[in-house]
Amino acid sequence: MNFEPDWETLLARHLDGQTTASDMAALNERLRTDAQARSEFAEMLNLDSALAAMAGGYQTRVRATSYRMSWPRITAMAAMFAVLATSAWLWWMPHAPFATVLSSAGSALTEGIVLRGEIQDLQAGTVELVTQRGARVVIEAPAAFRFESAQRLHLLHGRAAADVPPTAKGFTIVTPRGDAVDLGTKFGVDVTTQGAAEIHVFQGEVIAQPKGSGKHQSLRDGEALTLQPGTGAARELRPAAFIRSDEMASLSAGLTAGQKARSENALAALRHDPALIALLDFESAEPLPGTYRLVQGRWPGSRAPEFVNVGDHMKLDVGGDKSWPRLTLAAWVRLDQLGEPYQSLYHTDGWQEDKPGQVHWMINRDTSMRLALRQNTLAPGAKEHDGYPDSRTPVLPERGRWVHLAAVYDASAHTVRFYFNGAFDQEVRLAVAHPARLGSAQIGNWNQRDRKLSGRVDELLLLGRAMTDAEVRALHAAGNPYR
């Protein structure tokens, strides 16, 4: 992709509002170094604006040949000269679109569509836009938004992640609770359907302006804020909540390659598995009990629970009627690295009762995966110092993408086998291995202590047999949203 568009192409694209980010850079460079290009650029913008002014009063009917248009005073021309002098010409496009769709993963807004001020209701998928000033914004459904200008995006609800170059410094996302003004960085804004808004700063600086209060607050790398009247409330960063530019290509490719259908076939097969205990895809109209947000899952228009605050959880009560000598647990998750002691994937209730075999599946502080059964003990010589079966590799990517986690427990073989994205990670040997007990349990929290989960869970599987390495690999391959 190293084709350098020629001057005519760059010029044409800019006038039509079709400039890509690399076009922007090439155009900037050309204007900076070539006086003749600058001159022609000014002439073309001049022509463009004059045509727009002419069109405003134009009627497609025969008129007297000697009509005289009155040109509106184009005071912007004076501004343009100031702007030409400071090398920032690209602002002045009176009738141009505010943003163009760069890429789409399953959204109705497809590549090349230009946006102006109309409200967009994004029901499914994810879309990446570039504004007329070069800011790149990734918006995930469900979302409703509109551009007030190339520099102001109203996010009525949904989540947006922006990458703002110097040409778009000051890019602002407006929410029902206040504004996030970017000073040239990467940040995300999440607005719930109730209007609650969070700002997350990945890099650089963002000024948070809560609605109705005079107080502006500066947020930097790694900081996040819940917008509310007065000063906002600081909160933990949730990078996994946002899909960003670098993820778009592999998500689109996954859809194009037909991964969604492969996944549906795999789930259909699992539903007929005689050993199936539970398969949650969270698509049913009846949401499971608990406190959580329903947001988009791996597929455009699909649903997944998102756990955000301490106390968020989902209740699940399956498999309590018998004990399970062999058990497979698997899930697609999109989680933040928290640094808290544990993130709770699946915890059965009743720790105090000390029932042997009660299952606890979690992510540790060091982001390894743990499958602990009550009263089990490790075989002598085990490396795990906490005394519980842990995976060897960390299972949470720093940027919070979708990953597949699986643990296979075999009481008769005395083993726990861990899998990460379908690949076998390690096997931990046990001395004492009780059959697993399920029953009343929670995803995302744990009754005894405030263990939480930060992120989304999609497709939780509990299977009353030990899946083979090949089966886990196939499960991951079929359900992978990326390509």
Added chain:
Amino acid sequence: LDEPHLARQRDALDACVSKMDRPQRDLLMEAYQPQASIQKIATRSGRTVGGFYQWLHRVRRLLLDCIRRELNRETLS
């Protein structure tokens, strides 16, 4: 290149646009309407969106050449 020069170019545009044949002029004016849907206009004119943008840029090129000639003619006369 200065403001008076650009203003003279805008004045010359009037003459150049009136030299266009009617259907082309109408199509150009449609494309420059504030709420124009390029998609709809392109389809109605029998072009793809890409093809329409190509046409639009050709027209702008022709207009700019015409404007420059007009201004040259004025300075020579």
